Amino acid sequence: xxxxxxxxxxxxxxxxxxxxxxxxxxxxxxxxxxxxxxxxxxxxxxxxxxxxxxxxxxxxxxxxxxxxxxxxxxxxxxxxxxxxxxxxxxxxxxxxxxxxxxxxxxxxxxxxxxxxxxxxxxxxxxxxxxxxxxxxxxxxxxxxxxxxxxxxxxxxxxxxxxxxxxxxxxxxxxxxxxxxxxxxxxxxxxxxxxxxxxxxxxxxxxxxxxxxxxxxxxxxxxxxxxxxxxxxxxxxxxxxxxxxxxxxxxxxxxxxxxxxxxxxxxxxxxxxxxxx
Numbered sequence: 001x002x003x004x005x006x007x008x009x010x011x012x013x014x015x016x017x018x019x020x021x022x023x024x025x026x027x028x029x030x031x032x033x034x035x036x037x038x039x040x041x042x043x044x045x046x047x048x049x050x051x052x053x054x055x056x057x058x059x060x061x062x063x064x065x066x067x068x069x070x071x072x073x074x075x076x077x078x079x080x081x082x083x084x085x086x087x088x089x090x091x092x093x094x095x096x097x098x099x100x101x102x103x104x105x106x107x108x109x110x111x112x113x114x115x116x117x118x119x120x121x122x123x124x125x126x127x128x129x130x131x132x133x134x135x136x137x138x139x140x141x142x143x144x145x146x147x148x149x150x151x152x153x154x155x156x157x158x159x160x161x162x163x164x165x166x167x168x169x170x171x172x173x174x175x176x177x178x179x180x181x182x183x184x185x186x187x188x189x190x191x192x193x194x195x196x197x198x199x200x201x202x203x204x205x206x207x208x209x210x211x212x213x214x215x216x217x218x219x220x221x222x223x224x225x226x227x228x229x230x231x232x233x234x235x236x237x238x239x240x241x242x243x244x245x246x247x248x249x250x251x252x253x254x255x256x257x258x259x260x261x262x263x264x265x266x267x268x269x270x271x272x273x274x275x276x
Contacts, residue, residue, distance in 0.1 A: 029076075032074055033065040033066075033068040034064070036095050036096040036165065037061055037096060037162070038057070038061030038064075039097045041057045041100070043101050045103060045107045064166065068169055074173075075174055094183070098186070099270060103262055106261070106262030106265065107148060108194050109201065110198075111142075113144060114138060114140040114143065115140070117205050117206065121209055121236050121239075122233050144251075148255045160263055168270045183269065186272075190265060193265070
């Protein structure tokens with residue numbers, strides 16, 4: 001019985017062509033093809049969030065790896081030595097993690113803008129545990145982040161960024177050495193763009209809040225019995241709620257531009273790492 005099973009694995013039996021060596025080559029190619037896009041799914045926003053179970057991310061990485069194996073040429077794992085194989089694995093992980101982190105840095109502009117608006121309006125104490133970061137996050141920041149995620153998914157941005165990572169296999173195949181300084185420069189530039197985008201998003205609201213605080217200061221100066229705690233905080237909080245309600249359309253356009261700029265930056269970085 002054992003001889004019959006071994007003969008079937010060797011390709012002699014009812015399943016010709018299915019050999020143990022072929023199966024190992026197939027699994028090794030699938031593993032190499034899934035590293036880059038799997039690392040991107042772990043490090044990117046939405047895909048790498050705590051709301052998406054790890055099992056779902058692994059299944060998505062394997063399925064996308066199957067699509068990559070069928071469309072691009074993956075080197076044979078037997079052509080790699082031990083040191084070369086480790087270098088290829090680390091390189092694929094670095095490309096995927098760097099791409100996901102660049103997209104995450106861009107998306108952090110919404111969190112930063114919400115945090116500054118909340119602290120300026122006196123809503124900084126209204127915080128909750130963020131499962132993604134593991135720390136205290138103001139409710140306004142989390143609302144902005146969810147708003148950005150909804151807009152990102154509404155115009156199929158997640159499909160575009162997955163297509164960008166999948167297309168990177170064509171001009172940067174598995175085993176090729178990318179320009180790592182471009183990834184580092186892309187991360188630094190994304191951090192600068194994050195602060196700039198957060199400033200643009202929060203600038204109108206903070207300007208209105210500054211005007212409200214100046215008016216409150218004049219009123220409390222003329223009528224000392226109207227102190228800051230009994231008069232200033234309620235006015236500031238009511239004012240920010242009204243401003244956020246009136247500012248929804250503008251905020252939606254800003255989040256749309258932010259998500260599109262983030263994907264364009266990831267596409268540019270993935271296209272630039274081939275030649276530096």
